[in-house]
Each structure stands twice: as structure tokens, then as C-alpha cells.
Amino acid sequence: MKKRILVTGGAGFIGSHLCERLLDEGNEVICLDNFFTGSKENIVHLLKNPYFEVIRHDITTPYYLETDQIYNLACPASPIHYQYDPIQTIKASILGSINVLGIAKKTGARVLQASTSEVYGDPQIHPQVESYWGNVNPIGIRSCYDEGKRCAETLFMDYHRCNNVDIRIIRIFNTYGPNMHPQDGRVVSNFIVQALQGKDLTIYGNGLQTRSFQYVSDLVEGMIRMMENENFIGPVNLGNPGEFTMLELAEKVIRLTGSKSKLVFMPLPADDPTQRKPDISLAKEKLKWKPTIALEDGLKETIEYFKRIL
Ligand code: NAD
Ligand code: UDP
Secondary structure (H helix, E strand, O other): OOEEEEEOOOOOOHHHHHHHHHHHOOOEEEEEEOOOOOHHHHHHHHHOOOEEEEEEEOOOOOOOOOOEEEEEOOOOOOOOHOOOOHHHHHHHHHHHHHHHHHHHHOOEEEEEEEEEEHHHEEEHHHHHHOOOOOEOOOOOOHHHHHHHHHHHHHHHHHHHHHHHOEEEEEEOOOOEEEOOOOOOOOOHHHHHHHHHHHEEEEEOOOOOOOOOOHHHHHHHHHHHHHHHHOOOOOOOEEEOEEEEHHHHHHHHHHHHHHOOEEEEOOOOOOOOOOOOOOOOHHHHHHHHOOOOOHHHHHHHHHHHHHHOOO
């Protein structure tokens, strides 16, 4: 049955893929975005669909509309962008959550929060399970993002317990793919853009820190399965358990692009987590979900995208 679905942050990297998939499935989609890190290029191809609407709005101020489901993605996600105006970042998570939970409370809509592996901080448990409470610095340069997302989870759980709001919480691990902005600043897009432009790849620290990279289509599948699940509210990890050092990632990008770029070592930013890898047992059990795209295959698609837009 056709649903009316609000996607906050719908013009961003993940949001644009989600809007497209929800439209393909025959839904009516409303994309709400202030275009801080999102772009019209990501959604321009969807505008010809009469069931797609775009609203320019900042989610830190209340908004009201009748809707069946809400995916709450509005928040800058790359360290350079979320640290640009940290107070606005934490407001996007906290006031944004209060505002979407308010819509859900009034309309009875189901609302899904795009939380993050950053709630685990610099984790002392490896791989990370949902029951781990995390190791987050509350006063550092990443705190506006990490603590904002942690508080958002608290708000979601309290609206659920106190007001019976129908919530879902997913914890997204590092995700990459087409529609990332060339100046996004995250490692996959930085390395690919640098390799394609023949510039040195910037390794922060010694490059031995690890991340687990998930291709965006796998994530979107998991998000929709979570939203459509009738009796599991989460939180649930959505990520690809394949774990790589930044040096390994750089080697793959150089090989797949055929670039002559070299590596250049730069200082490690404060509070940069040393390792990260999701335990996805819960997603497998509850959602019958696991990622299907291997890192090299996803990188090839992403490289083709950047070749087209650069
Ligand atoms: P992105 O920066 O491309 O997208 C964020 C979108 O939200 C942008 O379109 C931006 O303009 C919009 N936005 C920001 N502040 C807003 C505000 N106050 N009001 C309205 N719109 C606003 O980032 P992304 O990678 O697509 O991330 C989407 C969501 O997923 C974010 O909430 C992020 O925290 C979460 N997430 C992403 C990853 C990842 O690896 N990509 C990992 C964990 C969590
Ligand atoms: N990183 C890097 N070079 C870059 C950008 C990032 O070595 O040009 C490192 C960064 O220090 C971190 C990892 O890559 O250890 C992932 O960074 P990203 O910003 O993509 O995501 P996050 O740190 O939020 O997981």
C-alpha cells in the first residue's frame, strides 16, 4: 500500500538513495532538508516524479505534516562538517529529534532514527555489540555529534516509553557510495578524489586505525527492513563487518583507480577511534539482513561515480 513518508536530510548522501528506493516502491516521499551538506544534484532526477516533494526547512525548528513514516537523517555526518558549527550539529540531533518525535506523537507515524556507531566512541569492546554502552569523550571535538546522537537515542526511547511513540533506532557504521560530496571530507571520498586527481592520499596518523565500510545500497535495504519490522524497535547495528586499516583502504583505492598517487601522513585528529567493526548478529536474527556488496565492488561503483562528476 502506498505510504506517505517523510525523509529528513533526504538531499544528503544516504537520504537521496533512500528517497529513490522508497519512490521506486510506489510511495509518496517528502524530502525535508536545509541543504547544509545535501545538494539538489542528489535529488534533481527525482523531481519529475509527481509523488516526490522537497521542503527547504531546518529541522531544529518545528514542522508539522501528516505522514505514515519518518526517517530522521537530518544531521551533518562528516567530521569536518559537523565540527564547522558544533552547536548547530548538536541542535540538529536533539531539537531535530524532539521535532520529528512531536510529529510522530501527533500523527501516529512510525519514526526511525539514523543513529551511529559513534555512540560507541573509541570502543573498548571489539566488535561492537548493541548492548555495549560505549566510550565517548563528552567534552571533545567529536562530542557535538556523538553526544547529540546518544541524546537522540535517549529521546526516542523516552517518547516510546512515556508516549507510546512507534520508534525504530538503527546504528549506522561507516557507509560510502555514489552521491557523496567530493568535499565531504570522509575517508572514502577523500581517497578516491585524491587518487583520481593525482594528489597524495592523506593518511591521518599512522593509518593503522580500522573502520568497516558498508555500501549504501546494503544500508538502505537494512533501513527499510527495520522500518517495516512490526515488533523490533532496536537499536540495531547496520554495517559491514569487513574491517580494514586506512592503509589497506588507500592501497585498494590506488590499485582500483590505477593512480600514481603516493601517501602523505598527517596528524591524527583528536579522539579519532582506533578501531570499529559491527557485530551484526542482531540484524541477521531480527531483520534477516546482512550486507552483500564487498568493499572492492562498492569502491568500483563509487570510483565510476566520482569519475563522472569531477
Ligand atoms: P550527509 O551530510 O550527506 O546528509 C545529511 C543531510 O542532512 C544533508 O542533506 C543535510 O543538508 C541535512 N541536514 C543537516 N542538518 C540539517 C538540519 N538542521 N535541518 C534539515 N536538514 C539538515 O550525511 P549522510 O552520510 O547521508 O548521513 C545521513 C544520516 O546518517 C546522518 O544523520 C548521519 O549522522 C547518519 N549516519 C551516517 C553514516 C555514514 O557513514 N554515512 C554513519 C552513521 C550515521
Ligand atoms: N581519515 C584519513 N584520511 C582522510 C580522512 C579520514 O586517514 O583523508 C581517517 C580518519 O582519521 C579516521 C578514518 O579515516 O580514522 C575514518 O574517517 P571518516 O571521517 O571517514 O569517518 P569516522 O572517523 O567518522 O569514522
